[in-house]
Amino acid sequence: MMNYIKRYLGIIWMLLALVAGYYLLVSQAIPQFESGKPDDLVPAIIYTFVLMPIISGGLFVFGWYAWKGEYDEA
Template sequence: MNLLRKYLGIIWLLAGISLAAFLFYKAITVLGSTSVHPEDYVFWLVIITIFIPIIIGFILFGYYAFKGEYSKEIDSV
């Protein structure tokens, strides 16, 4: 089970990184086109502001799952 958690941690980590890259790529391509309206800037500002903390959460969750932080047993008192 711990090995599965490590593999899924790598998947979460890579998913977060690829989502961040895709988000910025899509924003740059849309805002770099010739017919950009002011609403597009507001839309992408809101989307990036909302999704950056979610992506950081994916990356942190994947990192800690890969490092084995979720597989430690709790000491009973």
């Protein structure tokens, strides 16, 4: 029973990765790119090319392994 819950939550983690990536890109990075201020360019680049891949990729890989059953107890 617990293994099925872990697999279901794996799908939830993968969806959360997509939502987190979308949020970082749309709500954080794009407005700073469009602001036109030089001070906003560095955080926008960090959000886009550093934080988004780490956060989204980590959540997605964790969810993928949970969905595939890597965390199942034998």
